[in-house]
Amino acid sequence: MASVKQITIWARGVIQDKEGRDIANGIAAAADYEGKFTQAFDNYVDLPDRVNVPLRKYARISDEEIEERYEYENANPEIVILTDATIVKGMNVLRGMPKGGTLVVNTDRTPDDILKFVPNKELLKQVVCVDATAICGGHTVDFSGSEGGIDSVGIGAGVAAPILGALVKGTEVVKLESLSKVVQNSEAMLKGYDQAQVKTL
């Protein structure tokens, strides 16, 4: 059980729905290349068809077979990714996080600016900030519906690519080589890897 790494992605409804899903699918597909057991899925409870609503996407990586495959929420995410920085004001994003977790934020601010809005920051080991929107412009808007979260078409065409790069810089859950097999815009991914600011607490 303990070997399962839980990753939760918070995104905004409709405008970043596809991006959040891309991050979850990208992590899972890249870890799959490394021979790990993986899982990526959307939250059942959130209604992603409302613009700007905070919603969750989940990914799990494990060296052994995932026992809790049919638990449909990540209760204790080690890594939390925010595709929009303003979610820190609206949600307790670190809920259930064990001590020593990582927060990855898409923002033009510094990690210290983000930490001002995190009330339970003693749980964090590090904060990674990357300005993904500046690296590759707007978001991939996709209205094809999102339930299931299994679309592997066009992973990482938008802001998901630099965020994935920043995630690798901070945590090394997956390797950069296996990610570049999955992500479409690998140039943006490498830029995200280079430009990410990592603050260790």
Add this chain to the structure above:
Amino acid sequence: MPYFKIPKEKEVPLACITPAPVGEQPMMITGNWRIYRPVIDHEKCTLCMNCVMFCPDACWQLNEEEDEVVWNAKYCKGCSICVRECASGALTNEYELNFADGVVRLEKPF
């Protein structure tokens, strides 16, 4: 002239009528949807009430004692309709992380 004379104590309301909500709806707080927030410049505001009329969530209310419109951070989704409709240009959009207040931190989206 009504066809039926229903005694007052046996009258029932129409099925489509439900009691109006009084005050706020704590089951549906939407303040955490906001990326940009409207900021009012009270010097420019002419109290035309466009924001009060157009806000879909009634987040702008007139404070009659102070004679100015008041914004509700708990329910404003940041849809920017009020900024568009403001006749005097008193409303502007500002990025939410520029402000320390207006935190609506929920445990779950629902």
